[in-house]
Amino acid sequence: MTRADAARPWLSMLIPVYNVQDYLAQCVDSVLAQADEGVEVVLYDDCSTDGSRALMQTLADRHPGRLRLLDGDRNRGLSAARNRLLDASRGAWIWFLDSDDFLLPGAIAGLKAWADRDDVDLVLCDFRDHHDRPRLRQRLFGERHQRTQDIPPRQPWRDAGRLMEGALTRSQLHAWSKIARRALYGEDLRFPEGRYFEDVFVSPTLMLRAQTVVYVPEPWIAYRKRPGSILSTPNPTKWQDLQDSLNHLPPLLAANRARLDENTLNAATYLAYRSWMRATCQARRAGDWITVMRHLRQCEANSPTSLAAMLGYCEKRGWLWRALRIRAAVGEASRKASAQPPGK
Template structure:
């Protein structure tokens, strides 16, 4: 059940917006104003801005109300009746949004200057179903090593850029090759979010399946290699604060994808099959590495063996390539680091065995 605060949206309801920016909010009072200011400084009334509070306890909702007073009739404020997580928040906003395009933005991140203008120019010129952009990592105290990692410009797609493309296999393969499957670097037509395409609720790493499933429905796409989002690196992010439930969800995140894709004529594409298998290998490696680091502290040998078997089974079910086929592909492509890493972790055994 969602509470609507309609008094702040009367003006925006007069016309149908070309874009809806969807911002889920939960205990981000320290960062929320920066996020909203970064949006409102570059949009007009033709853009719908929706904020949904997921039962914050730090005053985030009260700040949302103050921000709505700063921009009268420009913000749609929603509030969950119970804390339900980011997937439920995004799903709820999909149901409410009226824009032709949807752009998810995390409430601790920011839009970079000119992002909306560049998006509008792209949409007007090419009218793609899906637009992909790059991002920059934002740190309070950046260091030289972060600059060396290229954090000022992180690419989210590997493939042709600055042109309209109509190749769904190339789209998914390009997304998978970078592994950047977050929702805030993809701006999609609302029509792609059919009733069967939603973020899995009650799970971590929910972005992977939702974004790839949504993208598989796009007839056209456009990759703009410009950073449009400043991603705030926080220790409390999913990757920065791993636990056993998160690694279980990481391992199984893509289980439903390949069976769904196999119904598409274009899915039997070598580049796509390899890219998906490689992402499944990343998921397995991440899960196995965390388990190996924790097993001596919190798990018995039997528990470790059982969980490792589960991770291998997840890979076998989700990957278009078998473990042996993927290792051959790594060798053929000269991806020796990936070959060594996957061989090690797919065959992982506890030191106690």
């Protein structure tokens, strides 16, 4: 090992910041409470307007030498912030953490146990929902533990097909539950700028590049459910971006076809139709069937298998209600669009 290698952080915790003054301190403190000397913590402010940047400096002053602060010249969005963080980081492993979320105890130690092994290049973890004001259900039963995978846990895994199937059927494609060796990102894999749901573009490529993956079925991240987040403020632009984020999936799967099976392809089709239903929920309620059908055509283009094949796959897995809902939604859209007067 060279002197440069010895000085290199083993992990980069990368935290993009934008208007999260109420949550940032908890996020940063949750990392610093666990980070050893081999962990660099880098924050990038995307031109916040609420005092987040001043809080970043306060936290850096409170913890001398433990935080690196970066600033954008103008607001460019989450993808650009993540790309800047990735390019500026020095760690052998990369872990993105959204600044309104926080690490749960034991997360970094749990990762290091696998990161120290030479035969692992991607680690997947679970997460737990977090509500600042929990409802009665959360108070009675606790916050929900969200699983991100179906592959066998705590063992090196090399079956790309089943790995992708689990991620696609669970719709768990967020970047922050996938901790990767830097080499998997390389010089070319970056988040598409100016779009929402950018994780859906990056995560499948990341998983297919990995030679060996480990899934740890423990929640390492508290995912904050809050007003004002991307998912809690839907609009047509976001829903279009959700569908556009899947445009790259069919060619990506085709390029890796030798490593995948029909279950993986049907899982991708299932994700496309689930995304279509989500993206057109408001349009269907408003009776805008032209928009619904436009999205449906894009869904079909992003589906590597037929609707019939995907429904059969769902039924074999015992997802009868899911299959029924998708079949009914497609049928309703086709009927209503056909009955709508021209020009509407």
